[in-house]
Amino acid sequence: MTAKILAINSGSSSLKFKLYLMPAEDVIASGQVERIGQTQSQFTMKTPQQKIEQTLQVKDHVTAVQLVIDQLLAQRVIEAMTEINGVGHRISNGGDYYQKAVVIDDLVEQRIDEMATLSPLHNPVNLLGIKAFKQILPNTMQVAIFDTAFNSTIPKQNALYAIPYEYYEKYGIRKYGFHGPSHQYITEQVQALFPAKSHKIISCHLGSGASISAIQDGQTLDNSMGFTPLAGLIMGTRSGDIDPQIVPFLEEQEGLSSAEIKAVLNGKSGLLGISGYSNDIRDLEEASARGNQRATLALQMFVHRIQTYIGSYVAELNGVDTIVFTAGIGEHDGLIRSQVMANFDYLNVKIDEQQNQANALVISQPDSAVTILVIPTDEEIVIARDVYRQLMK
Template identity: 75%
Template structure:
């Protein structure tokens, strides 16, 4: 069955999309609407006919969705809306409910909404995108693809927290891990390209949001994120791991309420909070060269946290065959990759700096004991595949 599938990634002020012809996995169109809700939004789209790049009006996700469909029609990418057979939505948290992609019905929507408490920056806007597309494309199958699904194989000993077990039974409090479609894509790429080096993989998804996964024989055994996407690595504006006693301390000494603490940890911490300058690695690297000490400190902390998790996961895997860097920072920042890997010379890692600077697929030397790779992630194709699998033949 040939079908046109839209892969959707809804952010708080953005909507990214790719339209695929399945099962050939041909990208028919791709683009995004940025700055949703602001006075001027911005729309970009790339098709076989060329590129669109213009300011637009999009005061809500409903308007952004309508804009995408209108542009697909106007550019004759589709002749009518009914050509789109399915829409796959990236959803941050499926909690204990979902270990695989599901067709969205009223119950699924209710659970995504309920799980917004665990992913407050993501689930609510994911749901906005779902409801907007359901309204505009009622004939299309809507499928939720969860960031947590690929991590469902994390064993209990790695997933549970050392708090009373009753809270796990009552609320499902455990590590869920995130960025599942990205880590799954990386796993499959390594298995395909380097099959003999694919049994013990450490996948480093480094972007504004960042996570690291330990993957053994194609299954996740650990992920740096936790009950929510706040845990683990230091990120653009998220704190990552910290001593939980800090929270009541701040509550008492700063008079912060629960919402203010959530906002502090999710939106005012990480690279931004430490540097006081920017949450963008590129800005911080430039500032470091200009002598900005807190920018340099933020970068050093970011690198150290990544090294700590890689070291821990190498031990957990009882050795590592391949380390992969992906996502915005992982794919493009040779400085960060080089600094991270310097720590693992004792394990026999040898980086080829010429290949690293060029963002080549293989950035390790031939005599390196560990294969070190740079692989651009493709979460959208994983969403499209999961969506297409729900069509009956």
């Protein structure tokens, strides 16, 4: 059976989409609505035949969804709304409730809302996208694909925190890990392209949000994010790992509430907080080249934290076959990749700098003991595949 499936990624002021023809996995339209809620919203859509760009007012997510559907109809990508057989939504946190994709009903919506306390930047806007599509396409199957699902195999000794066990039992406080669709896609690509080198994988998803996964025989052994997406690596505006005592210290010294501390750690920290200049790695590299010492420091800290996690995961995996770089920074920044891998001579890692700067698939030398890859991630196809599986049941 062929089906047209929309993969959706809802942000606080954006909505990204890809329309697939399944099971062929052909992308027949893709695009995004940006600056939702502003008077000068941006709409872009690509089809195999053309690219459309519009500036208009999009007041909310329902209006954004209607705009996407209207344009799919206007450009004859679909002839009727009923041609869309399923919609898949990327959801940040499913907690302990969901270890795989599920068809969305009222209970699923309730639990996504409940888990918003753990993913305050993501779950609420993910839910906005679900409600908007339910309003526009009420008879179309909607499926939730959770960032945490692929990480549900993390063993308890890696997942629990050394706080009273009752808090795990009462509140589910544990490491959930995130970016599951991305790490899942990378795993499947390595298994397909380099099966002999897919036993022990370290997947580095480096973007504005960033995480690293240790993957053994196709299952997640560990992930750098934790109870929330705030933990782990230094990110664009997120702090990553910090001494937990810093939180009450700042509350007392600065007179900040817990909500204000949360805002600082999620929105004012990371590369932006250290540099005082930008959360964009490209801006920081340019500023560093001009002699901006805080930009240089931010880059050094970013690289160091990545190296620390890779090193610890080499130990957890008892070796590594393949290290993969993906997402915006991982796919396009040869300088960062080169700096990250500089401290792994003890693993007999050898980078081919010409291939690295070209963002080639294989950036390690032929005699490198560890294969180093650059693989563009495709979270949307993971979403589309999960929706298609639900349709086929």
